Amino acid sequence: xxxxxxxxxxxxxxxxxxxxxxxxxxxxxxxxxxxxxxxxxxxxxxxxxxxxxxxxxxxxxxxxxxxxxxxxxxxxxxxxxxxxxxxxxxxxxxxxxxxxxxxxxxxxxxxxxxxxxxxxxxxxxxxxxxxxxxxxxxxxxxxxxxxxxxxxxxxxxxxxxxxxxxxxxxxxxxxxx
Amino acid sequence: xxxxxxxxxxxxxxxxxxxxxxxxxxxxxxxxxxxxxxxxxxxxxxxxxxxxxxxxxxxxxxxxxxxxxxxxxxxxxxxxxxxxxxxxxxxxxxxxxxxxxxxxxxxxxxxxxxxxxxxxxxxxxxxxxxxxxxxxxxxxxxxxxxxxxxxxxxxxxxxxxxxxxxxxxxxxxxxxxxxxxxxxxxxxxxxxxxxxxxxxxxxxxxxxxxxxxxxxxxxxxxxxxxxxxxxxxxxxxxxxxxxxxxxxxxxxxxx
Ligand SMILES: [Zn+2]
Numbered sequence: 001x002x003x004x005x006x007x008x009x010x011x012x013x014x015x016x017x018x019x020x021x022x023x024x025x026x027x028x029x030x031x032x033x034x035x036x037x038x039x040x041x042x043x044x045x046x047x048x049x050x051x052x053x054x055x056x057x058x059x060x061x062x063x064x065x066x067x068x069x070x071x072x073x074x075x076x077x078x079x080x081x082x083x084x085x086x087x088x089x090x091x092x093x094x095x096x097x098x099x100x101x102x103x104x105x106x107x108x109x110x111x112x113x114x115x116x117x118x119x120x121x122x123x124x125x126x127x128x129x130x131x132x133x134x135x136x137x138x139x140x141x142x143x144x145x146x147x148x149x150x151x152x153x154x155x156x157x158x159x160x161x162x163x164x165x166x167x168x169x170x171x172x173x174x175x176x177x
Numbered sequence: 178x179x180x181x182x183x184x185x186x187x188x189x190x191x192x193x194x195x196x197x198x199x200x201x202x203x204x205x206x207x208x209x210x211x212x213x214x215x216x217x218x219x220x221x222x223x224x225x226x227x228x229x230x231x232x233x234x235x236x237x238x239x240x241x242x243x244x245x246x247x248x249x250x251x252x253x254x255x256x257x258x259x260x261x262x263x264x265x266x267x268x269x270x271x272x273x274x275x276x277x278x279x280x281x282x283x284x285x286x287x288x289x290x291x292x293x294x295x296x297x298x299x300x301x302x303x304x305x306x307x308x309x310x311x312x313x314x315x316x317x318x319x320x321x322x323x324x325x326x327x328x329x330x331x332x333x334x335x336x337x338x339x340x341x342x343x344x345x346x347x348x349x350x351x352x353x354x355x356x357x358x359x360x361x362x363x364x365x366x367x368x369x370x371x372x373x374x375x376x377x378x379x380x381x382x383x384x385x386x387x388x389x390x391x392x393x394x395x396x397x398x399x400x401x402x403x404x405x406x407x408x409x410x411x412x413x414x415x416x417x418x419x420x421x422x423x424x425x426x427x428x429x430x431x432x
Contacts, residue, residue: 011252018247022239036243043251112236115229133195134227135234140197159191162226169226 010050013059014043020060020136021067027131028071028124038074042067061142064132068146111172118168126161133158185209185216194223211330214359221354228301300395302353302362303373303410313349313364323350327361333378335361335405338428342420344368355408365421372411372418374425379406398422402429 021042025035046053046066053062119127132143140158144151185193185206192198193206210217315326320337328334330352341347348364353375361376379401396415400407400422407425411418 014251015248018244018251019239022243022247023234023237026237027234032240032243036247039247040250043247112233115233119230119233130230131234134230140192140195155188155192155197158195159188162191162223163187165226165230166222 006050007047010047014046014063017060017063021063024064024131024136025067025071027127028068029074034074038067038070042070045070058138058142058145060136061138061145064136064138065146065148068128114169114172118165118172121168122161122164126157126164129154129157130161130165184213185219190216190219190223194220194227217352217359218354225301299355299373299375299397299408299410302355302375303371303395314351316349318347318349320347323347323363326350327352331359331361333376333404335376336428337363338424340424341365342367342417342424344417345421367411367413367417367421370411370413370417372409372413372421374421375408377406377408379404400426402426405429 018039021039022035025038025042026032029035029038042063046063049066053059119130122130129143129147132138132146133140138146140151140154143154147154189198189202189206193203198206210220315323317323320339324335324337327350337347344367346366348366348371350364351362353360353362355375355377359377363374363376365372365374395410395412396418398409398415398418407422409418409422
């Protein structure tokens with residue numbers, strides 16, 4: 001167990017992150033009960049390992065890494081989708097950067113349901129990096145640390161995630177018109 | 178990395194809006210954007226998608242009981258305080274005061290968005306400023322710095338007044354798009370309130386009914402000059418915003 005001073009510091013650092021940890025755990029597991037279990041376990045693990053955390057490095061990235069590893073050993077991940085997070089999907093990730101279409105236009109992003117649905121349909125591996133970037137505000141190098149891949153992979157996943165999201169939204173709009 | 182004639186790649190667009198490019202790469206992209214409207218639109222589109230992704234997650238509500246159990250696990254002491262204290266911390270955006278204003282106004286904002294109006298777009302951009310996302314591209318209270326920064330980036334020019342109303346300060350400016358039109362976004366502080374002011378070119382077919390008013394608790398005011406349309410949005414009281422608008426309009430008239 002860390003000394004009281006360090007456990008107070010841990011508390012101070014971790015407390016504001018609880019809602020983020022929970023919602024990210026929910027996005028990973030898609031289950032409330034399990035999200036809570038994952039966060040609970042993450043807190044225990046992180047507190048025990050807190051001595052190995054180096055001040056000056058990003059605490060949020062450090063604890064999200066623990067969260068992710070906790071998820072990967074959880075029931076849901078093992079039962080269903082663990083491989084989805086760990087395997088490489090060359091078809092999904094290494095699509096060559098086709099020449100961009102300058103006609104790309106602004107999407108109407110006023111349909112919340114469509115936005116929710118599009119994010120939901122996104123491949124979990126892509127959604128994960130996108131949320132770490134756009135919602136949690138982590139830098140690429142921090143995301144690389146969290147999910148344990150090279151920074152270039154982070155960049156291409158994020159870019160791919162946005163293109164896919166854009167395509168989903170454009171299609172949905174096509175249908176609704 | 179960037180070829181003069183090639184459009185920006187997808188990875189480049191993404192890395193640019195995430196602030197992940199080196200200063201050199203950033204200036205290459207900016208240089209391209211200054212001369213390429215389609216890519217500027219793509220950047221804006223990507224920025225909006227990023228904001229929309231964030232909104233999806235912000236709507237996600239952590240069950241309060243789960244949150245208080247977790248809080249108790251982490252900090253047996255703190256959990257004795259009202260749970261509400263901790264739910265407020267969940268807002269990732271900066272100051273507490275800003276969170277409260279946003280939380281309240283977002284309710285109205287969602288309703289407004291359904292209509293997909295220009296007002297919704299205005300509020301969207303203004304809220305993005307309030308939520309403390311990024312600092313303005315050009316940060317200065319000096320009109321001699323801000324005005325030239327826009328030159329060459331927009332297909333029109335505008336003037337800034339010599340003096341602003343008492344209590345009003347210029348914070349800086351950004352390049353943006355409003356209804357697909359390139360726009361200069363100027364950020365002001367009026368007392369403790371923030372105001373976003375958009376300068377756009379007046380379109381030939383003035384189809385947009387521009388009625389000033391109050392939407393979702395925000396004041397929106399429009400003014401036209403010979404070539405420009407000026408649009409302001411703020412949560413300040415209407416008369417203070419109108420004072421700023423009138424000096425801005427005044428500054429456009431030829432001397
Ligand atoms: Zn281009």
